[in-house]
Each structure stands twice: as C-alpha cells, then as structure tokens.
Amino acid sequence: MSSLSEYALRMTRLSARLFGEVARPTDSKSMKVVKLFSEQPLAKKKETYDWYPNHNTYFGLMGTLRFLGLCSGSKYRESTFILKNQKCKYKKEKGKKKVIYNLTTKIKLL
Template sequence: MSKYAKYADLTKLSTEYARRMLRLSNRIFGEVARPTNSKSMKVVRMYSEKPLNLRREVTHYYPRHIETGWLMRYLRHYGLYRDEHEDFKEEMERMRLLRGKAKPKRQPGGNKK
C-alpha cells in the first residue's frame, strides 16, 4: 500500500488527529480549513476570483470603435450601408454650394506663395 493511500485512509477516520491533519492539508492547499455554510462559501469564492480590473471579459468589453468606423465608411462607399447623418451633412454641403456660400477648401500644405 502506498503512503498516499494510507494518508487518504487516515483522513477518513474521525479521530482528532485526522481532523487536524485534514485542516492543515486544506490550509496548505488554499482550501477552506473548516466546514462552512453556503453563505460563507460565497464569500470565499468571491475572494478567490480574479479582481474585476484583471479580468479580460470586463476590461475589453467595448468593441473596436476605430476599425468599426472605417468598416462602416467603406461599406457606405460601396453602397452597402446607409449613414443618414453623413447623408445629411453631404446634402447640407450641396445646398450651400448651390447658394454660393460654400466654405473654401483647405490646402493640405497651408497657404504657400
């Protein structure tokens, strides 16, 4: 019989020594040392979990806004997505042009002479 099997049989006994060894074993391996009720076990489970700021499913909740914005812009360009706000802005710019009140286009290098 192996030493572990002897130890396992020993912990099943109801002697004081077996109970103390079981508590010590539980403390060593990070388990609850004494039998506790379900309310206390909830607290134990809560403290054994990772903190919220270290959990990836909490900190990386929001989608990738920049990439999604570019994707929507390309889909709009191909005619697969309708962005009403962009349509409205383009219509307002077109109406401004028709009235002759269009804003001057900015030059990419500034005003060089």
C-alpha cells in the first residue's frame, strides 16, 4: 500500500489549501507565480509607504528653529534675501522705495 487512499489524498489537498501551500504538484514556472502571489503586496510593504520622511514634521521643526533664530535656512533662502536686500537698497538710492528687508529677522524695516 504505497499509494494513498482517495480520502487521504483529498485530506492532504485540503490541508495544503488551508495552510497556503500548493495543493497539487506543480512545475518550477508555476511555483514562481505561486511565490509571487504569496508575497505581501507592494503597497503594504514598509519600504514602499515609508520611503519619504515625514515632511510636515520637519517643516514645522525648521519653522520653529527659524523663528527662534537657531537656523538661518538653506543657502538658497539666504541668497534670496541678500538679493532682495540689494534690490531694495538700489531702489532706495533711486528714490523709488523706502523699505529694506532684514536678513535675519525677515521684518520690513523703514
């Protein structure tokens, strides 16, 4: 009695289906598909949805640091304020504008 009875075959197939295994013998190509579908979906993988940092938190922290004067921001921001300040100075020299922007406090000075 080397072969299993029909009842035993059906029970092994049922247990394989219950526990997520392959119910019948399959070839290697089909096993690749089975492995592919048995993995967790791409949208539920932590590497996918946790790829970028929490920008809202970092934005709030950087705003607080800038408000307290501990962080002046990026070089782009500094150069932008320097250019604005120079433009305002040139306009003031021409007599067109009376407001100058301050680089550190970002408040209009008269």
